[in-house]
Amino acid sequence: AQSVAQPEDQVNVAEGNPLTVKCTYSVSGNPYLFWYVQYPNRGLQFLLKYITGDNLVKGSYGFEAEFNKSQTSFHLKKPSALVSDSALYFCAVRSPGGFKTIFGAGTRLFVKA
């Protein structure tokens, strides 16, 4: 069965510092992996995805994520956090050819000025 784990309910960082939001997954085969962000009272916005190719994926707003097959991880990173990055972040996984996307529980990122 597919599953996604986001081990941290909340991540706190100071503005200007690097940030990491962790994600591990369990899925058979080669997964499609995604990060979404949600601002208060809004739907989810797509940040980036890994389908195939280079393990380092660059996305919107300066975010990037690294696919690590041996550790089954897909951590979200940003070199320098902004207060406006404060939001709820979801990692998601999908099997190739499948219809269902499985989401993690979400990690709330709080960036302090």
Next chain:
Amino acid sequence: DVKVTQSSRYLVKRTGEKVFLECVQDMDHENMFWYRQDPGLGLRLIYFSYDVKMKEKGDIPEGYSVSREKKERFSLILESASTNQTSMYLCASSTPTEAFFGQGTRLTVV
């Protein structure tokens, strides 16, 4: 600009009422989804549809049904609303590699 539109941002309904949540997409996607979002639980799939008139149960279909009469529209129906269905409901449509979400409907059942 791609768009998924949910008919209501906020709804308040009474216990026992029949509730319709509407979702329309303008991207000609075949796949559409309904999720509910609850704190600490992430997004849980209620139902999805991969074609007109086709529907599949997700992980938590109990108490819900869906309708997909046209490709662009996917409706979620609460047959008899209950307080435990108070939640944020998110509609999405997708390509094989990316999902697009609506703004969400925050439903309160009193």
